[in-house]
Amino acid sequence: MNASANAVSSAQTDKSLEYRIKGAFLYNFVKFIDWPDTFFKKNSSPIVICILGKNPFPDSLLNALTTKKIQNRQLFLQNLSSAKDYPGCHIIFVSLSEKPYLHHTMEHLCNAKALTVSEITGFTKSGGAIQLFTDESKIRFEINTDATGKAGLNVSSKLLNLAKKAPPQEDHKEEKEYTQESQNKNSDKYTDKYND
Amino acid sequence: MTRKFLPKFISIKFKIILITMFTVGVALLFTDTALIVYDVFAFKRITRQKIATLASVIGSNSTAAITFMDQAAAIEILSALRKSDSIISGCLYTNYGNLFATYLREASKNGNKASFCPEQAGELGFFFFRDTLTHSMPVLLNKERIGTITLKTDLLEISNRLSQYALALFITFIISAILAFWFLSVFQKLIINPILQLASSARLISQKKDYSIRAAVKYDKKISDEVTLLIDAFNDMLDKLQEGQEQLKEAVHTRDDFLLIAAHELRTPMTPLKLNIQLIDKMLKAKKPAESVLEIATIANRQVDRFAMLIERLLDISRIASGQLKLNLEEVDLSSMVSEIIQRFKEEFTVSKCSYELSLQQPIIGQWDRLRLEQVIINLIDNALKYGKCKPVKISTWSIANSAYLAIEDHGIGMTAEEQRRIFMMFERVVT
Numbered sequence: 001m002n003a004s005a006n007a008v009s010s011a012q013t014d015k016s017l018e019y020r021i022k023g024a025f026l027y028n029f030v031k032f033i034d035w036p037d038t039f040f041k042k043n044s045s046p047i048v049i050c051i052l053g054k055n056p057f058p059d060s061l062l063n064a065l066t067t068k069k070i071q072n073r074q075l076f077l078q079n080l081s082s083a084k085d086y087p088g089c090h091i092i093f094v095s096l097s098e099k100p101y102l103h104h105t106m107e108h109l110c111n112a113k114a115l116t117v118s119e120i121t122g123f124t125k126s127g128g129a130i131q132l133f134t135d136e137s138k139i140r141f142e143i144n145t146d147a148t149g150k151a152g153l154n155v156s157s158k159l160l161n162l163a164k165k166a167p168p169q170e171d172h173k174e175e176k177e178y179t180q181e182s183q184n185k186n187s188d189k190y191t192d193k194y195n196d
Numbered sequence: 197m198t199r200k201f202l203p204k205f206i207s208i209k210f211k212i213i214l215i216t217m218f219t220v221g222v223a224l225l226f227t228d229t230a231l232i233v234y235d236v237f238a239f240k241r242i243t244r245q246k247i248a249t250l251a252s253v254i255g256s257n258s259t260a261a262i263t264f265m266d267q268a269a270a271i272e273i274l275s276a277l278r279k280s281d282s283i284i285s286g287c288l289y290t291n292y293g294n295l296f297a298t299y300l301r302e303a304s305k306n307g308n309k310a311s312f313c314p315e316q317a318g319e320l321g322f323f324f325f326r327d328t329l330t331h332s333m334p335v336l337l338n339k340e341r342i343g344t345i346t347l348k349t350d351l352l353e354i355s356n357r358l359s360q361y362a363l364a365l366f367i368t369f370i371i372s373a374i375l376a377f378w379f380l381s382v383f384q385k386l387i388i389n390p391i392l393q394l395a396s397s398a399r400l401i402s403q404k405k406d407y408s409i410r411a412a413v414k415y416d417k418k419i420s421d422e423v424t425l426l427i428d429a430f431n432d433m434l435d436k437l438q439e440g441q442e443q444l445k446e447a448v449h450t451r452d453d454f455l456l457i458a459a460h461e462l463r464t465p466m467t468p469l470k471l472n473i474q475l476i477d478k479m480l481k482a483k484k485p486a487e488s489v490l491e492i493a494t495i496a497n498r499q500v501d502r503f504a505m506l507i508e509r510l511l512d513i514s515r516i517a518s519g520q521l522k523l524n525l526e527e528v529d530l531s532s533m534v535s536e537i538i539q540r541f542k543e544e545f546t547v548s549k550c551s552y553e554l555s556l557q558q559p560i561i562g563q564w565d566r567l568r569l570e571q572v573i574i575n576l577i578d579n580a581l582k583y584g585k586c587k588p589v590k591i592s593t594w595s596i597a598n599s600a601y602l603a604i605e606d607h608g609i610g611m612t613a614e615e616q617r618r619i620f621m622m623f624e625r626v627v628t
Binding site for chain 1: 257259260261263264266269337338
C-alpha cells in the first residue's frame with residue numbers, strides 16, 4: 001500500500017511507474033492470500049518472492065518491500081535462473097522475458113505449491129494463477145482459481161471480486177495500452193487524485 | 197379565591213369521575229413519557245450499533261478495493277448502502293485521509309436534502325448532529341490501518357416514532373378516558389346509591405317525624421365500607437331516638453294518669469269540706485249555739501289540714517322533679533319514730549280490727565329529715581292497712597354496719613318484680 005502510493009505520487013512517464021504499481025500489487029496479493037503453515041518450514045520462515053527471468057522492478061521498490069512484514073513473516077526476494085529451481089518459492093513472478101518459453105516454463109511450474117504471477121498474455125490459460133494486464137489505463141488482474149486451488153492456496157473473496165472475470169483477448173491490445181500516451185493519462189489520473 | 201369559580205354543589209359522582217380521570221391521565225402521561233424517553237435512547241443506541249456494524253462490514257469489504265486502488269469496486273461496495281433508506285452518505289478515505297469513494301443518497305427521494313462527503317477524513321467516533329449520526333472508523337487489513345470509512349445516517353425514524361407515539365398516546369388517552377368514564381358511570385352507583393338512600397331516608401324521617409323508618413342497606417352486608425358504617429350508625433341513632441321517644445310518650449301518659457288520680461284525690465276531701473262549710477253557714481244563719489258550730493268548724497279545719505297536706509305532697513313531687521327538694525337532716529332515732537307513728541295509727545288498727553307486729557331494734561340513730569321520713573313510714577303503713585286484707589302487718593327495723601333497714605310487710609296482693617322496679621319511678625302506681 002505504502003509502496004504503491006509512493007510509486008503513484010512520484011509518478012514518472014516511464015515504465016518505472018508501471019512496475020512500481022505492479023510490484024505493489026505483488027506485495028498486496030500476499031496480504032489477500034491465506035498462506036497455510038505447511039508452506040513454511042518454521043513459524044518465522046520468510047515468504048519468498050522469486051522472479052523468473054529479467055527483473056523489471058526498480059531496486060528501490062524491492063529494497064522497500066524486503067523491510068516489510070506480512071502475517072508476521074518477512075519478505076524475501078530471490079532471482080530464479082531456471083523454472084526448475086522453483087521449490088522454496090511462495091510467489092513466482094514470471095517476467096516478460098520468459099514469454100517465448102512459457103509453455104516449457106509452465107510444465108515445471110504447474111506442480112509448484114506457489115502463487116504464480118505474470119504479465120504475459122494468456123498466462124492464466126497456460127495454467128498460471130494471476131495475470132496482470134492494463135484495462136482503460138488501469139492495472140488490473142485476472143485470477144485462475146483452478147491454479148490457485150491446485151497450488152493449495154486460499155484466495156480472499158475480496159481479491160477475487162476485484163479480479164477481471166474474462167481474460168484479455170488479444171496481445172496487441174495490451175501492447176497498445178502500454179504506449180506513452182495512455183501511460184501519461186494514467187499517471188495524470190493518479191496524480192490528480194492523490195497529489196492535492 | 198379559586199372557590200369563587202367553582203359551583204357550590206359538586207356531586208360526589210362528578211368528584212369521583214374527576215379524580216379518577218385525573219389519576220388515569222397523569223399515570224398514562226408518565227408511563228408514555230417514560231416509554232418515549234426510553235425508546236429514543238434505545239433507538240439511538242441501536243442506531244449506533246447498526247451503523248457501526250455496517251461501517252465495519254463495508255470497511256472490511258473495501259480493503260481489497262482500497263489496497264488495489266480500485267475506485268469502481270469501492271463505489272460498488274458502497275452502493276450496497278442503497279438498501280438502507282436512512283443512510284445519507286458513505287465515504288471511503290485512503291490512509292492519507294483523501295476521499296477515495298463515495299455513496300450519496302439520491303437527493304430527490306422523499307425530499308431528502310443533497311449530501312456530500314468531506315474531501316478529508318474526519319475524526320473517528322460517533323457524532324450526533326441535529327437529525328443525523330455520523331460514524332467514522334478505521335479500515336483495517338491485517339490489523340494495519342489502510343483507510344477510513346465514514347457513514348452518515350439520518351435519525352428521521354426517531355421523529356417519525358415520536359409523532360406515532362404522540363398519536364398512540366392521544367388515542368389511548370381518549371380510549372382510556374371513555375372507558376374510565378363508562379366504568380365509573382356504572383360503578384359509582386355502588387358508592388353513590390347508599391348515600392342517596394341514606395339522604396332520602398333522613399329527609400323522609402324529618403318530614404314524617406316517623407322514627408321507625410330505617411335507611412335500607414340493599415347490598416351485601418359482607419361488603420361493608422364507610423357508607424355501611426354510616427348507615428349502621430344512622431340506624432342506631434334512630435333506634436335510640438325511637439326508644440327515647442317511646443319512653444317520653446310513656447312518661448307523658450303516666451303523668452296524665454297521675455294528674456287524673458291527683459285531681460280525683462283532691463276532689464274527694466273537697467266535697468265534705470264544702471258540705472261542712474255550707475252547714476256552718478246555715479247554722480250561723482239559724483243562730484245555732486256556738487258549741488255545735490265549733491264542732492263542725494273543727495271537723496272542717498281538720499279537712500282543710502288534710503287538703504293542705506295533699507297539696508304539700510303534690511308540691512313535693514314537683515320539687516323532686518325540679519331538684520328543689522331540700523332535706524333538713526338532723527339526728528333521728530328510726531325505731532322510736534316508728535313506735536311514735538304506730539301510736540298514732542293505734543286507733544285505726546283497732547277500728548279496722550287489724551293487728552300488727554313490732555320488731556324494733558333500739559336505737560337506730562342516723563341523719564334524716566324527720567318530716568320526710570315520717571311521711572315515708574306513714575305512707576307505707578297506711579298502704580299496708582289499706583291493701584293488707586287486714587292480715588297482721590309486720591313492722592321491723594334493724595341496722596347492719598352503717599346501714600339502717602325498715603321493713604313493713606303486709607299480706608295483700610303484693611307486687612311483681614316489674615312492678616317493684618317501676619314503683620320507684622315518677623308518677624308510677626300499681627294498678628289495684
